[in-house]
Amino acid sequence: MADIKAPVFPESVADGTIVEWHVTEGQQVNRDDLLAEIETDKVVLEVVAPDNGVVTKIVKEVDDTVLSDEIIGQFEAGASASADNAPAVDPDQPAAPVQAKQAADGGEPVQATDKKDEADHKDQSPAVRKAAKESGVDPKEVEGSGRGGRVTKTDMANPTLKADSSIKSDSGRPVAESMGERTEKRVPMTRLRKTVANRLLAASQETAMLTTFNEVNMKPLMDMRAKYKDQFEKRHGVRLGFMSLFVKAATEALKRFPAVNASLDGDDIVYHGFYDIGVAVSSDRGLVVPVLRDTDRMSMADVESRIRELGGLAQKGKLGLDDMTGGTFTISNGGVFGSLMSTPILNPPQTAILGMHAINDRPMAVDGKVEILPMMYLALSYDHRMIDGKEAVQFLVTIKELVEDPAMLLLDL
Template sequence: MATEIRVPTLGESVTEATIAQWFKKPGDAVSADEPLVELETDKVTVEVPAPAAGTLENIVVKEGDTVEVGALLGAILEGAAAAAPAPAKKEEAAPSSSDALKSAEPVSVVVPSAGESVTEAEVGEWFVKVGDAVKADDTLVELETDKAAQEVPSPVAGTVIEIAQATGSTVEPGNLLCKIAPGEGAAVSTPAPAAAAAAPAQPAASSPAPSTSMPPAPSASKMLAEKGLSPDQVAGSGKRGQVLKGDVIAAVASGISAAPAAQAAPVVARAPSSPEDEVREERVRMTKLRQTIARRLKDAQNTAAMLTTYNEVDMKPVMDLRKQYKDIFEKKHGVKLGFMGFFTKAVTHALKEIPAVNAEIDGTDIIYKNYAHIGVAVGTDKGLVVPIVRDADQMSIAEIEKEIGNLGRKARDGKLGMADMQGGTFTISNGGVYGSLMSSPILNAPQSGILGMHKIQERPVAMNGQVVIRPMMYLALSYDHRIVDGKEAVTFLVRVKESLEDPQRLVLDL
């Protein structure tokens, strides 16, 4: 039976790729998950693994051809990779366990593709060790990218016979993680070679700009020529250090000089600790997610002309509405009526009136978004993530609450994918759930606005000439002053306040 090899999904907005190189030729034997061909996009290179074991029957496209997602690449004739061993004669002794191991080809577990623009990951915690028996879909290891953590499941039941990457190693999609001998009672190889192999891999991966004989990707070569640059000036992030189009874009944005490096966060000399203090200290490796959070927040401060404006909102109308309808709402829609639905809806109404807050700067252009993809900041034990409620302006409050609930569960369970966190146009951050009374949120670049919600606290306020006690919340809008004027920012926040203090405006679309 022939199994088709097709171009996999390459990430959001990526619809085509170029055939970089074939690792096999027709007639070659292949194992399941063995890399067959390398595809190149303008963002990343991806290795396509064999969907089954057998013989590569044919190749439909040649190196240099451009193919679309889902296009046929070739076919594998299953079961033809190796001839079945001759049956043992009846008078011969039963095969030994080592012979059985040889006949059962180990299954290689490789680093999966993590999505658009994600070219590497860091090996986190291993949940198994050499010699452990595993079941199909058991979690083997956790990989950390700069966007999220990803668990790698076992493709088969069997025994772990080799671990190729140590915790802390940097790996790329397609790199070998471990090998599993399928079936029970498989013999175990000595773990020492695996550890030795993993050890040199880490320094090599951490090298900032390894030399490479790989020519730049075609799209990168074109841009290098347009910008008058040489490949030596750009650090490649592709396979074997290949320079990709995204690398050239990043280099041009940084000015390709020593200045960007000098502007990086300075390394502050650590004050020496006394011997009695050192034994009470704990050094913990910073995850790639936390490193990315730190870098992106600092970049936002360095790049945008960030300013924050404040206001306060009387939450009594929304709280009364929730109290009156929360039981009916939950019974009908199967989700609790929270505050985020009201805030998200109020934000989308204000964005329609003040489109600059929903725009972003691209060079000397302003890109106005005629849609509202609202990011909702969620704190997890691994760091802050911002999943996206897409087309929130077209959703009802019930639909928004359901989507926020689904994204929140996925975030806490570590199940968020790249598509869940890309493409946001505006962000809402709710520090009030932790008790924050007031703060100045930092922009989620390249967005131009972020709304900070805070704790609801009863305060005396003057209303109609009288002092009354009302449940009040401070609101903070941080915005990029390069694109949003002060008048627009203040007006936006006032519109959010008006919608929350008079929720009927949301229903009537006022």
């Protein structure tokens, strides 16, 4: 018998919460099959089967808090599912429909199990099945807040019934009433959402945050992209976007203004001799900031490829802790959602964050004439305790100049 343990968390992660079991007690699994998912303050970690065998016991249920390397279940390697370790049949559950068929030799009728009901029952965690037994509420009639609409223990504790449900409590009154279009659904915040909320609130309360704005003419960059995008994709196997040039421009600006690449540690200023830029990504679980390492050593193709890779992992909830830790500067692109202007909030202990926004055609004065140009507002939020206004403005102007004249990056000007 072997233990199924939670992953070893880094020092910055105190504990985690089991958000889903993908197996039940007595279920046979293969090596590396997904057993459970544990959500921490930063990412969702997967627990996989160490070998071929059977999950004999689930120790920690969904919504339980677990510590680093804590036992969450037990596993028997080499075993196979049998009547001895198969999930027990709950006698209080209604019997599955029986379909009788006469054996060819005139024997007794044979029972056939309703596979759909059996699958629905197995898809529920032990905690949900226990709550269903105690409350008399069928989980299939409850609105689920888990992944893919899965019903959790929290949903069963305060059930919100589906609109077409007619389930009633022991008193005969509906457990939840439908009010037509005026419905409510109470869903607990995920650990990731709580952490994001707390960090953003702390950043606004504990830093002297100030934002400076500028605008950039995107026409030169758009013309360059239109001219070379096909050749770029053919050679490097990745599409040429705007983010890679902003990352490279920000890296160059950070070299010129080291204070923007620094962080505060108590009363000490830590100047970083490397450039790790986080790129804010919106995912189903909340805002995450995967980090590009050593951007001064990366080509534009490297940046585009890595951003695409990290973005895909974020959407699937597959980012690892190593992908999320560290970072000396952050770029957030609200323009992909149509934002025209915003004040991005700092990502402590970093002291600055760059906000990109939507590209809109606007009339601009050029050499005494009015021209319609694709313009973008840039915003730089910074901690005024660390960065003076002069440095912040010059840093943002440097990014503006490099984006408006991309050749300056190539010529190191």
